[in-house]
Amino acid sequence: MNPSRHDLIRALQAFLPDEAILADEEALRPYECDGLSAFKQLPLLVAMPETVAQVQQVMRICHQFQVPVVARGAGTGLSAGALPHSGGVLLSLAKFNRILDIDVQACTARVQPGVRNLAISQAVVPYGLFYAPDPSSQVACSIGGNVAENSGGVHCLKYGLTVHNVLKLEVITAEGELLTIGSDALDSPGYDLLALIHGSEGMLGIVVEVTVKLLPLPEAVRVLLVAFDSVEKAGQAVGDIIAAGIVPAGLEMMDNPAIRAAEDFAHAGYPTDAAAILLCEIDGGLDEVASQVARVRGVLMQSDATEVRLAVEESDRQKLWKGRKSAFPAIGRLSPDYYCMDGTIPRKALPQVLHQISELSKEFNLPVANVFHAGDGNLHPLILYDAGKPGELHRAEQLGGRILELCVKVGGTITGEHGVGVEKLDQMCVQFAPLELAQFHAIKAAFDPEGLLNPGKAVPELHRCAELGAMHVHQGQLAHPELERF
Amino acid sequence: MNPSRHDLIRALQAFLPDEAILADEEALRPYECDGLSAFKQLPLLVAMPETVAQVQQVMRICHQFQVPVVARGAGTGLSAGALPHSGGVLLSLAKFNRILDIDVQACTARVQPGVRNLAISQAVVPYGLFYAPDPSSQVACSIGGNVAENSGGVHCLKYGLTVHNVLKLEVITAEGELLTIGSDALDSPGYDLLALIHGSEGMLGIVVEVTVKLLPLPEAVRVLLVAFDSVEKAGQAVGDIIAAGIVPAGLEMMDNPAIRAAEDFAHAGYPTDAAAILLCEIDGGLDEVASQVARVRGVLMQSDATEVRLAVEESDRQKLWKGRKSAFPAIGRLSPDYYCMDGTIPRKALPQVLHQISELSKEFNLPVANVFHAGDGNLHPLILYDAGKPGELHRAEQLGGRILELCVKVGGTITGEHGVGVEKLDQMCVQFAPLELAQFHAIKAAFDPEGLLNPGKAVPELHRCAELGAMHVHQGQLAHPELERF
Known part of the structure; x- marks a missing residue:
């Protein structure tokens, strides 16, 4: 020692x-x-x-x-x-696991950061309330981690990301001072530090208390399963539903490899011959849900869907979701290893990007299964590989990098909800110009001038990008850093 | 020279x-x-x-x-x-008045900062779209100013503030560099600079381009006028509607002085003997709106409302809104001068705060009319005074300060959508502890170390608060700065 x-x-x-x-x-x-x-x-x-x-x-x-x-x-x-x-x-922060206060009238809860995401919704069920953001890991993940990564989930299409569901934070600075950020009201004066802390990956401060917004549990929930004979048609239908002014509670997509793996594992009743399925959840008042389901059906009439199935009973709905929720472990059974990517694209680019991912999959000779939050344009391609075979891990990482660069090229980003961490430091050089990265470092220094909080994560040093010789992609145009417009 | x-x-x-x-x-x-x-x-x-x-x-x-x-x-x-x-x-930025691009498929528009708020919605009507945030000044105010103040409006209850309706900004730094902030996708990696720029009142950079989100125009819109014989009952009904899980497109409240002034001016058909009215707008699909209107009526049955009136025809709806929209100039006719305040409170505190404002009005012997975004808890008390009478302006300012401090005391904030500017610098000392203000200054320095952008606005110098001897209010507890927990 x-x-x-x-x-x-x-x-x-x-x-x-x-x-x-x-x-x-x-x-x-x-x-x-x-x-x-x-x-x-x-x-x-x-x-x-x-x-x-x-x-x-x-x-x-x-x-x-x-x-x-x-x-x-x-x-x-x-x-x-x-x-x-x-x-x-x-x-x-594992010992910070207490729900401190539930204010039923204000529809808020004050919780410690180690409280599990799902535990909040479970605690407020008796009051007819729930906490909306629901990452796939919601059984295990903590609300403090959700703030650090600005987590989403199936329902963030309608209800927003973590940042949209948090009112107030208590944060300890690198020097040990306590800051109250946000308030119990809708908006706060001063710079928006509340949004700044969300997704900052533990680089700006330590969250020790979170005041979350709670929502009334919807009166009715329905799920539509919609099957297509092509991935592109499914991608197009996603855009059509949103363009019709319908905001589903969730709008998820799975492609054929994902459908087959999930069905084999969870027996959800998915059509295993479909090229892609959508799961479209509608919630709200009873009549309102009936009306919206009818409107979604109307949109789908034009979309060349091969099957549209409505789950009304709670057990049928749970069965459909069980397939989706177990898709990752199910795919895990198909292959010794898989690598889960996380990129976000403008929704209209879905058909094109899904096509290009399948082309890249052929080029790299590695299967890719897609299970993702289609309504948000938040992709989760799962690259299947075998770490035991020489070179496959490296090839999987290369393919992953290419997929993320494709996301940036169509105007998207290299992460939807998983954060940058260590994994995507190099892709940050693709996403941002040197000046933009320099601005991030200035923000970091405004909170933590000595760089003691989670050093080496989330924002790459400028020399790392320079050494990488990374191509910064701006508005679909590739550009060398030295050729930037600055 | x-x-x-x-x-x-x-x-x-x-x-x-x-x-x-x-x-x-x-x-x-x-x-x-x-x-x-x-x-x-x-x-x-x-x-x-x-x-x-x-x-x-x-x-x-x-x-x-x-x-x-x-x-x-x-x-x-x-x-x-x-x-x-x-x-x-x-x-x-008056010459930056061009709409650069409308992307109907992606539901976005790229606009210059000098474009008027309403001009965006007008330009996209042919595509069945609209831009949601609608400040009262929407005929005149610019989208760049909306970003600077993070403006709200009648419809931000359902559709969010400006920050929730902007995807991407082009910003010039104090040194003349161009930054692209945000992206065309839902979320971006790195610190949330997009939220940070919103509401920063021109202190961090100059916005030169804004990519806004557009929404499909709702199929149907209905407005309910609801009258009450007490302001407290109206405040309670607001909370009851929201607690029932209904999210109206707008939920506005006017008290009796405001009702009478607006009716006299706009002939909207308001019940001039009511202590308060609510205007509750519901939008969406035709069936969905019918169902939600029925649910709101159900809630109001329990609320002791003296009148509930539904406007189905567009002309009736416009008439009801005309009264609300002309309330400020209408009140202007009642009194030589008025001072419009802007504070936000947790919704549940509405009945209590409205009662205390009327007590303060008596104490200062100045009439106060209330016209505001009740659903958001965003108050706009209008203090009527006569600048020609010695001492009245000063008394109006004192009363305004007391109202804002009351907002902070119940867990609210000193501004909803009008910003701090020069007006509320002193109240910032009430809202924030010295350490929190110091963190704002650090953020400012990260963008503009020499303090050249809009100096002297939005965030008071620490010595100003010290000289003021301001009481910082934290979680409803008054505390002298020197007694702070830091």
Whole structure:
């Protein structure tokens, strides 16, 4: 044990009980990675504070020792955003797992950051309320992590991302100060720090309390399953539904490989010969839902769908969703390994991009299954590969990079809801011009001038992009950084 | 003319035509104030560039001369955010008035910042689309100003504020660099600069292009007029409608002084004996609207309303809205002067706050009329006074300050949509703790380290708050800054 580590532990022991400081390699092991296990690193030590005052003290000590701090919620992140720093403290917020207050009249709940996403909705069911954003990992993921990644989910088409469902945050700065950001009212004066913290991947502060908005549970929910004989037709139907002024609660798409894998696994009753299916969920008042379902059917009449099936009974609806929700593990059974991508595109580019992904799949000789939030244009191509075969992992990563660059080329972005973390640092060089990255670094410095919060994540250093020689793509035009318009 | 002003004009003349530089006092006069004429100041000169390159050059020259720059759209702002700087350039974006592109398939429009808010909706009517945020000043105000203030309007209850309806911005920095912020897709990686620019009151950059989201025009629109014999009952009904899971397109409230003034002016058919009325607009598909109207009626059955009237015909609907839209000028006829406040409160506090405002009105012996976005909890108390009577203006300002402090006390904020500008600098000391203000200054420095963009607006210097001895209110508790928990 080097002396600084020893001193750091001594300083933390002054206010943390022994069991809240993990330092043995065996105890550190479970924290070496998050949901993206391709990246692994043991932290210097793990601190598990239990009170806001303790978090403030941890931050003050780390600031004094100039030791990096990486915050971790449930560790379900998919871009290695919670990958530990070898010389830093891994700050686990697992003990911040209490719902502090439910205000039924205001439709809000004050919760600690370690509370699981689904636990919020479960706690407010008795009041006829729910918390809308529902990432696939909602059983496990924490609301603090949702804020860090600005998570979406099936229902964010209608109800928005995490940022649209949070009113207020309590945040600890790199120096251990407590900031209240946002308010209990609709809007706040001053710069929009609330939005800035959302999706900032633990780089600007440590969230220690979240006030979320709650919504009344809809009176009725219906799901339509719609099948198509081509992926492009399904993509077109998505645009048509939205263009008709209908906002479904969710509008998901699966292509044939995903349909077959999910059906085999979950027996959801999917048509396994379809090239693509859409799952379109409509919620609201009983009459309103009936009327909207009729309108969606009307749009689909024009769309060359091969089958339209309506689930009215709750059990039928659950069965249809079960297939969608188990698609990832189901595809996992088809192939020794898979790599889940996350890019967002303008909705109108769906047919074109899905076609080009299938071309890229052939070029790289790796199957790609698509299961995604079609209404938002948020793609999740799953690249199937076998890490045991020499070169396949590398080829999968290359294919993934090409898919993300394709997203940027059509005016989209390299991430929808999984964040940048470590995984997509290189693609950030494609997405942004040097000046835009420099502006991100300036924002970072405004919160954390010494760079102690989650260093090395989310925003690449400018020299990394320069060394990569990355092509920055702007408005569909490729351009070398040195040829930028600046 | 002092030499530096002379040099500055010469430098601008190198690339701006003579008619794009205003320097005579007579020519400067129209720019001395915005919509809040209590604050007046002539600028050093006015520059009216016509191209993005010219804006970049103006900014580079001003940066070189270290001259402040205040951007101005249509000048309809109500918090003196566009008040000129005596030693600075007033940068008018009036010539940026072109709609550059309408993408019907993607439901977006690329527009220049000087385009009027209503002009966007008018341009896209042929495609069955509209731009949702609709401030009262929508005939005159510009989309660039809407971004600067993060404007709302009657329909932002359902469709969100400006920030929720903008996808992408082109922004010129204080040093004259061009940044692309946001993308054509739903979400972008990196820190949320798009939200940060919204509501930043021209302090972080100059917006030179805005990509807005367009929505399909609803098939049907209905308005309910609901009358009550007490303001508190009307406030309660607002909460009940929202709690029932109904999201009206707009939910506006007027109290008796406002009703009588508007009726006298616009002959909208309002019940002039009502203590308060609500205007509840429902839009969507035909059946859906019918169903929602029925549900609202159901809620109102329990609410002790004295009258519920449905406008189905477009002309009846327009008549009801005409009263609401002309309420401000109508009240202007009642009194030589009025002062329009803008605070936001949690919706559940409506009955209590409306009652306390009427108590304050008695205490200060000044009538207050209320016309506001009740669904959002966004209050607009209009304080009636006579500037000709000694002390009345001062009393009106004091009353206004007390009302805003009341908003903060119940967990609300000192502005909903009018911004802070110069008007509410002191109330910012009430809303925020010193550390929170310091964080705003750090953000400002990350964009504009030399403080050249709209100096002296929106975020007060810490010494101003200290000198003011302002009471910072946190979570309903008053606290002296020196007793803060930091």
